[in-house]
Amino acid sequence: MVKTLRVPEATVTRLSVYSRFLERLDRNGITTVSSGEIAEGVGVSPAQVRKDLAYFGEFGTRGVGYNVKDLMRYTKKILGLDQKWGLILVGAGNLGFALCTYKGFNSRGFSIVGVFDNDLTKIGKKIAELEVLPTEKMPEIINKYNARIGIIAVPPRAAQEVADLMVKNGMEAILNFAPVALNLPEGIELRNVDLSVKLEILTFNLGFRSAQSL
Amino acid sequence: MVKTLRVPEATVTRLSVYSRFLERLDRNGITTVSSGEIAEGVGVSPAQVRKDLAYFGEFGTRGVGYNVKDLMRYTKKILGLDQKWGLILVGAGNLGFALCTYKGFNSRGFSIVGVFDNDLTKIGKKIAELEVLPTEKMPEIINKYNARIGIIAVPPRAAQEVADLMVKNGMEAILNFAPVALNLPEGIELRNVDLSVKLEILTFNLGFRSAQSL
């Protein structure tokens, strides 16, 4: 029986943020950091930082703090970023293009190894150094680069179909930018990035504020 | 004294998702829907749907369900989407370009009314029908279109400076795509969209799964 401690997703999210903050500290030559400084730097409480880290082990030294380089490595290891990840992307529109060229992915060990689209006007075009391919080529590319994660950047109506295709071709995780709820078999990891939801939180709050000041 | 019920942000997030789901139902000519059907459609529990809606009033009919058109209008009203919102965007890179042309914003009443960049090679270029302007023109555009929300799509190191400028020019809310924690004065609404965090949740889960099957 494995000791199975459930890690809250919010903890994983924050860990990702800590990890990048640590990279920045490291780039700036800082060698030691306290939970309070991390907290300050990313906008949470010091207790939260320590609690989050405690899910995974003891990484600090009492009375001193954390070694930046070490903690950075640990966090990246925990997140699975001690390896390179090849991603495939379907949807060679403007969003797909932006994602392909997004530096934030590369700097964290992600690289897009295949871009697909079924729009004949897009196939053959180049994005960065990648040629846009028809989805029939998906198995070949996935196999060649051992890709396990797919990104969906197509319009909403096409998203489910693309998701099904990805699953059929063995993808284990999907990052979906289309604003629809996808139906996937058990065991496939799915996360949605909804670009307008956060905007709507902002408008909600702007309205709510006015309502309260009446 | 105003009855001040705090609405969880997760509730607002889901409301936004419900709202778009209802739009889809409406487009498909569906007139009535139950909490169970909404739940099924967006991937939450029926009780969750009812609880979320209960923060804002009673919108359904017992034994029947919800009128799709009405509930759609209510949710949009609650989210502040019964009006048009003009947005300004700083950062005319690939991401900025993608956001400018993103249809999901327009369909929810958002329109980008100004695109700014201080890169001389970008100023003057056209994105959709908008010309990229230097940030000095920001006050003029903000005033002309009554913009209250700004989007940051610049590299991390420039983000804080852009945020400060937006605040100085009267922006009340900021949607930040740069992967850094911004420091803003009290009262400014801030939400971050971090494109790589969700990917790292996926890689965490993929790794975690393998670890557990050992």
Add this chain to the structure above:
DNA sequence: AATAGCATGTGAATTTTATAACATTACCAC
């Protein structure tokens, strides 16, 4: 008009998450 059926709205129970408080341990100065 009465009754059966159904889906909402809601208060209570449970679970989860975050905060706070404290005990522990490493380091440094003397």
Add this chain to the structure above:
DNA sequence: GTGGTAATGTTATAAAATTCACATGCTATT
């Protein structure tokens, strides 16, 4: 070495969010 200081790791407390269960009230049918 010994004691003071500081920041971690952890336990306890509080808060928040979700789920559950059911009473309420509308509709349709007989």
